[in-house]
Amino acid sequence: MTAVTTSSTREELLDRARELIPQLRARAAEVDATRHVPVESVRAIIDAGLLRITVPERFGGLAGPELELDVALEVAETLARGCGSTGWCYTVWVAHNMVVASSSLALQAEFWADGPDVLSTTMSAPRYVDTSFTDEGFTVSGQWRFASGSDHAEWFLLQSPELLGGWWVRRADVEIVDTWRTLGMRGTASNDIVVKDLEIPAYRFWSFLDATVPDGPLGWREHGLASLRLQSWQLGWTILVATVGAAQGAVDAAAQLFASPKAIAGPPPSMTAGPPSQGPSPAQKMRLAEASAEVDMASLVWRTDLREMLDHARTGTPIPRLRRAQVRRNQVYAARLAQQAVNRLYEATGGSGVADTNPVQRGFRDVHTGSHHQVLPWDITAEGFGHVLMGLPDFGPDFIRDGIDRPLLGE
Amino acid sequence: MTMTIELPTEIRDTLQRSGAEGRPIVVSFRGSDGREHPSYRGSTHVHGPGQLALWVRNPAGGLPRAVAEDGALTIVYRNQETGEYYHMRGLARLDSDPAVCEGVYNDSPPHEQAADPERRGVAMIIDVVRLAGIRPDGPVLLEPATA
Numbered sequence A: 001m002t003a004v005t006t007s008s009t010r011e012e013l014l015d016r017a018r019e020l021i022p023q024l025r026a027r028a029a030e031v032d033a034t035r036h037v038p039v040e041s042v043r044a045i046i047d048a049g050l051l052r053i054t055v056p057e058r059f060g061g062l063a064g065p066e067l068e069l070d071v072a073l074e075v076a077e078t079l080a081r082g083c084g085s086t087g088w089c090y091t092v093w094v095a096h097n098m099v100v101a102s103s104s105l106a107l108q109a110e111f112w113a114d115g116p117d118v119l120s121t122t123m124s125a126p127r128y129v130d131t132s133f134t135d136e137g138f139t140v141s142g143q144w145r146f147a148s149g150s151d152h153a154e155w156f157l158l159q160s161p162e163l164l165g166g167w168w169v170r171r172a173d174v175e176i177v178d179t180w181r182t183l184g185m186r187g188t189a190s191n192d193i194v195v196k197d198l199e200i201p202a203y204r205f206w207s208f209l210d211a212t213v214p215d216g217p218l219g220w221r222e223h224g225l226a227s228l229r230l231q232s233w234q235l236g237w238t239i240l241v242a243t244v245g246a247a248q249g250a251v252d253a254a255a256q257l258f259a260s261p262k263a264i265a266g267p268p269p270s271m272t273a274g275p276p277s278q279g280p281s282p283a284q285k286m287r288l289a290e291a292s293a294e295v296d297m298a299s300l301v302w303r304t305d306l307r308e309m310l311d312h313a314r315t316g317t318p319i320p321r322l323r324r325a326q327v328r329r330n331q332v333y334a335a336r337l338a339q340q341a342v343n344r345l346y347e348a349t350g351g352s353g354v355a356d357t358n359p360v361q362r363g364f365r366d367v368h369t370g371s372h373h374q375v376l377p378w379d380i381t382a383e384g385f386g387h388v389l390m391g392l393p394d395f396g397p398d399f400i401r402d403g404i405d406r407p408l409l410g411e
Numbered sequence B: 001m002t003m004t005i006e007l008p009t010e011i012r013d014t015l016q017r018s019g020a021e022g023r024p025i026v027v028s029f030r031g032s033d034g035r036e037h038p039s040y041r042g043s044t045h046v047h048g049p050g051q052l053a054l055w056v057r058n059p060a061g062g063l064p065r066a067v068a069e070d071g072a073l074t075i076v077y078r079n080q081e082t083g084e085y086y087h088m089r090g091l092a093r094l095d096s097d098p099a100v101c102e103g104v105y106n107d108s109p110p111h112e113q114a115a116d117p118e119r120r121g122v123a124m125i126i127d128v129v130r131l132a133g134i135r136p137d138g139p140v141l142l143e144p145a146t147a
Helices: A010-034 A039-047 A050-054 A069-082 A084-101 A105-111 A208-212 A218-223 A232-259 A282-315 A321-346 A350-354 A359-371 A378-389 B009-017 B062-069 B098-107 B110-114
Strands: A120-123 A125-133 A137-147 A155-160 A165-170 A175-177 A191-201 A205-207 B025-030 B036-041 B045-048 B051-056 B072-079 B084-095 B122-135 B138-142
Touching (some): A010 A039, A039 A084, A069 A084, A069 A232, A084 A105, A084 A155, A084 A218, A084 A359, A137 A155, A165 A208, A205 A208, A232 A282, A232 A321, A232 A359, A282 A321, A321 A359, B009 B045, B009 B072, B045 B098, B051 B084, B062 B084, B098 B122
Antiparallel strands (some): A125 A137, A137 A191, B045 B051, B051 B122, B072 B084, B122 B138
16 A cells, blocks of 8 residues: 655645546456446545545545645546546545534544545435434434445445435444436446434434534634534535536546547547548537637636635625625536537537447536536526526525524424 | 433533534434434423423424324434433323413524524423433433332
8 A cells, every 4th residue: 555645735725636637547347347447546536635635634635725625626627537437435524524524523523533644425316215213323224325435335334315414324333225327427327325224323323404503603613714614505516516517527528539539449530520621620620619718618617616605604704695696606507518519519519429338428427417416406507696686585595595504493 | 291301400501502512402203103303493492391392384294293192202312412311101182372382482593493483393391201321521310200
């Protein structure tokens, strides 16, 4: 086992992420075919110290005022440029470090007892959950969908829609059901998880509502990280960035394919490319330019918004209603830009693009699959933003409607 | 006769602060399907030494319908910072007496009151009959004294 690199500037971490792109790109077809991110990729990410960006210093991590969620997501976008599934799993792992850092101190100590490089995931969509209460905590049975990164996760957060939170459990306590057969993001192993009559101590429960306590959430006060003061509605970026990165990967691949169709294995060059002697068509160049601009704009908007929201979190300043709605709109619109980009490119791949191994097609599939996540629905978000922009009252989630982060509870 | 328990002052204070502190209490009933149906009830507060109360905004909702048939409830409070976890069992009843309703409504957190400004809801009173769990200084078990 190699030593984990522990230097910690944003530039160093991003450089290391960029250095991983070629090997992730080389394994991307294998990831798709096996529906699994290989352990070599996971090891490379850990050895580069990238998993530690969101781990508090107290537990051996790098997180601090200079290394907040924005850097982790820049890394995620970079890794997804090499392999969408790997970037998606990385995002899940680093985002869940933040959830751990927002959980009880007893859970944090247990989770990071053996070091900072621990992988975890959440199941956000239960097929069913049965909860009962004991004198020490909970007894839970259920089945959940979408456990991204499940094949490498050591801990799982079983979500409870009723209790607005979830229970941290160890891998040995869950059964993984192989259900993930999908259009794209095939390597994320976003399988089902099943537990039966599992007794869970109270300290392992984490609640969304703890983020709404007036003094700020526990993680913010314990670790001083602005990322841990972000509200759940602000975290759509964690779902978005791998999609944007995968779209950038498709731009990279299309540039290579259009310039030199024979450089990418597959059926004969596309008809739109014209005879090899004539080189790429004007249409391909224009499509590439527009797709590239769309991806760059998507990347720019999430970075800009996230840094602004981190500033609000640091200072505790309120965020106006319209700005909240804009941020949500931008999260979802960035995914829409990524979709438009891969649509535009895929249409120009011709016959070579129908092969599963074609990297532009993979980008197309990964972006569309990632964009189907429940936090990125364009129609609903667009309607909500239009409503707010018109100055109309009483629409949408509490955070937009009332300008507060505390949900209304009960009936 | 209901065998209630008297909640210690510090636990009453903790429960009373729960709504304002953003750590609302969970109230759960067992439905006809045999399953627990837990949900946060942000208006839950201390009503007496051995009683809790909450304002039910929707008198036709699942909880009041269940209580009308069987008042047995589970009530849970947790605080991940202090490690406190209180698992209570209670017997609940709806109370439409105007004076009781006014008191329960007025004792609910302001943001909960604001959600029902026309006071269309109804008061629910819960006699606590058992409390077990974890205090900051260790386990706790409170049950009615038996003669």
